[in-house]
Amino acid sequence: MLDAILLTLKLATLTTIILLLLGTPLAWWLARSRGLFKDIIATLVSMPLVLPPTVLGFYLLITLGPDSPLGQLLSSLFGGPLTFTFGGLVIGSVIFSLPFMVQPLRNTFESIGTRPLEVAATLRASPLDTFFSVVLPLSRHGLLTGSIMTFVHTLGEFGVVLMIGGNIPGETKVLSIAIYDYVESLEWAQAHLIAGGMLCFSFIVILAMTLLERNSRKGREL
Amino acid sequence: MNKAIQIRFQTPLEHFTLDVDISIPATGVTILFGPSGCGKTTLLRCIAGLHPAKHAHLRINNNSWQAEGVYLPAHQRRVGYVFQEPSLFPHLNVTRNLLFGQRRSYLPSQNQSHQRIDNKSPAHNDNKSPQRNANKSPLSLDEVSQLLGISHLLQRMPEHLSGGEKQRVAIGRALLSNPEILLMDEPLSALDYATKAEIIPYLEQLHARLSIPIIYVTHAISEVESLADHIVLLEKGKVTAQGPIKEMLLDLSAPLAHFTNAGSLLDAVVDHYDEEYDLTAFAVDGGTLTVPGNIGLPGAQKRIHLSASHISLSRTAASDSTIVNILPVTILEISPADKAQCNIRLQLGDHSQILARITRRSKDQLALQCGEQLFAQIKGVSLVKRLNSHAHPAPLGL
Numbered sequence: 001m002l003d004a005i006l007l008t009l010k011l012a013t014l015t016t017i018i019l020l021l022l023g024t025p026l027a028w029w030l031a032r033s034r035g036l037f038k039d040i041i042a043t044l045v046s047m048p049l050v051l052p053p054t055v056l057g058f059y060l061l062i063t064l065g066p067d068s069p070l071g072q073l074l075s076s077l078f079g080g081p082l083t084f085t086f087g088g089l090v091i092g093s094v095i096f097s098l099p100f101m102v103q104p105l106r107n108t109f110e111s112i113g114t115r116p117l118e119v120a121a122t123l124r125a126s127p128l129d130t131f132f133s134v135v136l137p138l139s140r141h142g143l144l145t146g147s148i149m150t151f152v153h154t155l156g157e158f159g160v161v162l163m164i165g166g167n168i169p170g171e172t173k174v175l176s177i178a179i180y181d182y183v184e185s186l187e188w189a190q191a192h193l194i195a196g197g198m199l200c201f202s203f204i205v206i207l208a209m210t211l212l213e214r215n216s217r218k219g220r221e222l
Numbered sequence: 223m224n225k226a227i228q229i230r231f232q233t234p235l236e237h238f239t240l241d242v243d244i245s246i247p248a249t250g251v252t253i254l255f256g257p258s259g260c261g262k263t264t265l266l267r268c269i270a271g272l273h274p275a276k277h278a279h280l281r282i283n284n285n286s287w288q289a290e291g292v293y294l295p296a297h298q299r300r301v302g303y304v305f306q307e308p309s310l311f312p313h314l315n316v317t318r319n320l321l322f323g324q325r326r327s328y329l330p331s332q333n334q335s336h337q338r339i340d341n342k343s344p345a346h347n348d349n350k351s352p353q354r355n356a357n358k359s360p361l362s363l364d365e366v367s368q369l370l371g372i373s374h375l376l377q378r379m380p381e382h383l384s385g386g387e388k389q390r391v392a393i394g395r396a397l398l399s400n401p402e403i404l405l406m407d408e409p410l411s412a413l414d415y416a417t418k419a420e421i422i423p424y425l426e427q428l429h430a431r432l433s434i435p436i437i438y439v440t441h442a443i444s445e446v447e448s449l450a451d452h453i454v455l456l457e458k459g460k461v462t463a464q465g466p467i468k469e470m471l472l473d474l475s476a477p478l479a480h481f482t483n484a485g486s487l488l489d490a491v492v493d494h495y496d497e498e499y500d501l502t503a504f505a506v507d508g509g510t511l512t513v514p515g516n517i518g519l520p521g522a523q524k525r526i527h528l529s530a531s532h533i534s535l536s537r538t539a540a541s542d543s544t545i546v547n548i549l550p551v552t553i554l555e556i557s558p559a560d561k562a563q564c565n566i567r568l569q570l571g572d573h574s575q576i577l578a579r580i581t582r583r584s585k586d587q588l589a590l591q592c593g594e595q596l597f598a599q600i601k602g603v604s605l606v607k608r609l610n611s612h613a614h615p616a617p618l619g620l
Contacts, residue, residue: 115309118272121296122303123323123399129297133322137313 001190003170004178011086011174012154015093016147019101022094023146027105028131049099057163060092064164089165089172096160100149108142109135141213148209152202226283227403227435231268233275240264240275240459248283250451251429251436253467255443261459262439266405269437270303271296282402300327302396302404306412308388310380316391317376320363323399327360360400369431370394370424386417390424397432404428404436410445425449443483447527453478472575474557474565479577484565485529486577492518508571509549513603530565532602533578537588539597547600551576553592556585566590568598 030042048056064082065071075081082088112135120130136143158176165172167181175194182191226248232241240261246252254262267273269280271287271294280288287294302323310319367373370390380388389409396404409425410418422445429436429449438449446453450467455477463476471478471486478484488511490504495516502517503510504526511526518524539548551568554575559565564585566578578598590596 115305115307116311118296119303119305119309119311120322121272122270122299122301123395124297124300124326125322126297129326134311138311140313 001178001194004173004175004194007086007170007172008155008174008176011089011093012151014090015097015154016101016150018090018094019097019150020143020147023098023101023105024136024143027102028109028135030102031106031109045102046099048096053096053157053159054163056096057092057160060088060095060160060164064088064091083164084166084168084172086165086171089161089174092160092164093154093157096157097150097153100153101146104145104149105139105142108139108145112138144212145209148205152205155198156202228279228281229265229269230277230279231265231275232277233264233268233273235261235264235459238459240268242456242459242461244454244461244464246435246437246454247452248435249433251438251449252452252454253446253450254437254439254454254456255441255446256456257441260456262441262456263407265456266303266407266437266439269299269403270301270405271299272303285402297326300400300402302399302401304389304393304396304404304406304409306408308380308385308392310383310388310391310395312380314380315376316372316378316380316383317363319380319391320366320376320395320398323395324360324363327398327400361397363398366394366397369397369427384417385413386420389413389417389421393424393428397428402434404432404434406436406438408439408441410442411440422448443481447485447487448525468575472567472577474555474567479530479557479565480559483529483531484559484577484579485527485532486575488526488528488570488574488576490524490526492520492522492524494520506549506571507574508551511549511600511603512546527604528576528600529602529604530577530579532600533576534599534601535566535578535580535584535588535590535596536599537596540599543599545599545601547603549598549600551596551598553590553594553596555592556590558582568596570598 026041026045030038030045061083062068063070064074066075066081066083071081071083078085078087082091116134116138117127117130120134121127125133156176157174158180161172161174161177162180165174165177167173167177173181175198179191179194182188182194227246228244229246230243232239234240237259238261242261242265254265256262264273268275268278269287274293275288278288279290280286282300286292287299310316311322314322361369364373367376370393372387372390372394375383375387375391380391383391393406393409410421413421426448438445440446446467452465453467453470454464455462455470463470463473463478465473465476468487470476471484473479488506490506490511493503493505493510495502496512500516501512501514503512504517504524506526513526535551539550549570551570553566554569555567557565557567559579562581562583563579564582566580566585568576568578570576576598
């Protein structure tokens, strides 16, 4: 079981880090631009919210599989097919959790408005400088929300993992899969332990986030 | 006058086209004056590079910021911009807000780092040489905090400042970015009356002590009277009149003379203070004016505003009147102000002119003519508290 816990934490951490790096510029672009192309990208980013994870997992399986050109390319890069590996799992998680990172960040970026950017520009800050010295510090809240949502969401992912990761202990067998396994084999005590643990963990994390949000809002109103 | 700033913009706005072609002096305060929505803020944003203008030509002190094929992005233009709302960065304390622009304005590429080291020498504050002034060495954090009265706020976060304090910090932040020109977009309009009164003396100080030009947008005539050296009137994106403020106030064909609160400005020097009656006597060109209160030490230079409707005219110097300020004047020009009233431009002393507004009936009854010598009875003198820019002993470096 420890294997599954560690694997799950590793997956969630990696997914969160990758999404912070990918999602931040993407959310910034979505918040700052206009036009049909942006709307199309924004829609694609939101798709994992409504699609059954199995649909996503199915397409990922096809795309990453050894029969697709992309799968072949990746397979030559990583020295083997990504399906049913931890690497494949990370890719699936990143795509599946994308909206959970991008949406809160985009909202935060939009709420900052243009004025701080203009002020920074009149104070000789280049756009990149402004992004790091003004936008990101003002977006701490959105970055935190996005990261926590992504982390927690990745912990609970099942469908995508099952489709592209399977159930390989130490490689792709994460907690949600482990529960499924224990229930299948009627090991109720183990299933209880993990399910209860995840329930408590999610509860604590979301409560902490709510309290944090209230505090930071109070601070801003002073 | 040295016209060092050339501004030409032509760009479509929502309801009209901004079409401006002006040159303004390299020192002093130029006020962009006009009703809300006349394009004055947009013009300021064009200068700062925050609003992309299509056809533009902008030269500041022989540097082209914008022309055919030239567009300096906003962050490369050496402007100080004060927005209507203070817009301090909420995540930085006052000091770090103040230094935000300063840190970024001394890039080695701009070849100014040596000046910054200079600036730290204690001798800087005492430096009065005009040569130094011409070098435009930048202001230090200490100087700016003292000038704006924010030294005690340096460690605070913006959320713990009052509206007036925030705006003063915002002004300081703009000054510390070592600008070649200071742009102020209605910096007082978002503040209540008391806060405005708190900030105006600091603005007057700035005006007296900075040698860089200031372009100041407002629609409040009181700010024009206390701050302006030069005025540009805008209406629907077009310049309707421009010139030195004293001349513009006296130009009977220009819009300012038709305002209900039209008036004129006089330079005055404190002569003496009468303790018994609490009156200060000012020497002005052509006589003496007495104003209630102890206003300054003898020799202090002040600017005085004379409201046109507070001036009446008579053929004799009435000695039985309660009006204390009576000065001999000569009529230079008479022009109707509206249906009932007319404006009269008067020569006072050798070089000064003032504006009076009387009813057309009075004018006809007295059969007033140009060239006629009269006495102006001045009912109300309001002091525009500004220090005259020549009067200050030690202009700051900027």
